[in-house]
Amino acid sequence: MAPSATVEPKPRQGPVRSALERLIAAREIEPDPLQRHLADRLDALDRRLSAEIGASKKSALGWLFGKKREADPVKGLYVYGDVGRGKSMLMDMFFRQTAVAAKRRVHFHAFMAEVHERIGEHRRAHKNGEVRGDDPIPPVAAAIAAQSRLLCFDEFTVTDIADAMILSRLFKALFANGLVLVATSNVAPDALYPDGLNRQLFLPFVEVLKKHAETFELAGAEDYRLAFLGEEDVYLDSRDPSAAERIDAAWERLLGGGRETTASLSVKGRTIPVPRAGNGAARFAFEDLLKRPLGAQDYLALARRFHTLVVEDVPVMGEAERNEAKRFITLVDTFYDAGRRLVVSAEAPANALYQGRSGTEAFEFDRTASRLFEMRSSEYLERANGEQTREG
Structure with missing residues (x-):
């Protein structure tokens, strides 16, 4: 034998x-x-x-x-x-x-x-x-x-x-x-x-x-967490009773089993606190991000650090909220230009979020609504994923 x-x-x-x-x-x-x-x-x-x-x-x-x-x-x-x-x-x-x-x-x-x-x-x-x-x-x-x-x-x-x-x-x-x-x-x-x-x-x-x-x-070519985000996940109606649950579910997929923590950014000597962060994603309430006196350099720092930004409870804005609307315009422009993802819950469709009629914000918000619509598309999401992979 x-x-x-x-x-x-x-x-x-x-x-x-x-x-x-x-x-x-x-x-x-x-x-x-x-x-x-x-x-x-x-x-x-x-x-x-x-x-x-x-x-x-x-x-x-x-x-x-x-x-x-x-x-x-x-x-x-x-x-x-x-x-x-x-x-x-x-x-x-x-x-x-x-x-x-x-x-x-x-x-x-x-x-x-x-x-x-x-x-x-x-x-x-x-x-x-x-x-x-x-x-x-x-x-x-x-x-x-x-x-x-x-x-x-x-x-x-x-x-x-x-x-x-x-x-x-x-x-x-x-x-x-x-x-x-x-x-x-x-x-x-x-x-x-x-x-x-x-x-x-x-x-x-x-x-x-x-x-x-x-x-x-x-190294690697695929971002496993972001692959689970579809078009229906990135712009939610905050008035929908299921919106909070759905955005929490998207957040858990972004964390990918990792731990949520706090973070901070240093921009020109100023510190920007990030209340919720993990695995390259950040999560803010509208009031924590858009009511603060932040500008393009701050949003660019966010885009450089995080591949996905979650912004919750965006309200309908009027002329009394022109500052917030201007910041929101700048935020969307920055993340769009950087090829990053925005996950938004808002109380109105993008083209109805700003109700003001005077000033440049009304005109500029048309571009913001268009970009938010494009950022929901599968083409944009796939392109953004490719950009993030090349950047490392």
Whole structure:
């Protein structure tokens, strides 16, 4: 009798890969070899962090005091690729499953706003003679690293020169203090802060980042979440009793199993809060977005960050709401020109949303209504999806 063939046991799946396979088995997402590869990479990172903690954690801060003796420090992971590829979903799985207790998940812009606040506090304390040293970066970095061994950034992007100018020194100090970074972004490290003012001063940060975090491109031609949005999903009558339920369902499809969070944008030194965000989509009530004194640069920043914008409860506007109507016109123009998606719930058809008869808004709103109608078409949705895929 011929000897039976030896069957090699399959390698044990880590928690991130297992969570991903459960979603695939439940048919909530399609199987994707690159997503599986990324899940395995995240599990490998978690195993290394866990092993390090197990070897050095003799006290609550053992990882902090022992890390400088480590000859081979743990490298983080910088994941970039097309919108809708599952970057945030997989990072959230990793964050939930990791054994690291000293961890933090935060949107990049919220983190940088906090850093600037800490720097300001240190400078005030130094001026008052309360602390030594006029350089705020080392103590700020040490304080952040003392609180978090693992830092997870969603949607890493650099648009603010104030951020760009301190990132190199800040993260060099953070990494020296043992911090491990996991981040998602739409662009590769070398494409961060494109055409930014004084970009040459920002470039050392790119080298610091690549030295301390491996890069992983989650490439792909299809945006799985957006494929589920049809023409009937992108302009809803808010007076319809089912409208709220339908827009919630569209939002869940956009999240694609990922976690909803808050976000913020920094535009010319101003911070724009995004109350609901996830997986490259943002959601606003009309009052939160169109009653604020925002302009074209703000909407352009939104279009650059998010592939889909959901705006709820757009009212019929008259001459008393000319400012809101003008902002809405600008918002639609910006997203149309950028090839982005708008999901709108409104209390009237697009051609009846503005009732004013004087001023330029009445004339301009005809174009807005036409564009909103075109943005509902399958041709526009398919074209927009193609643009987003090329942009990454």
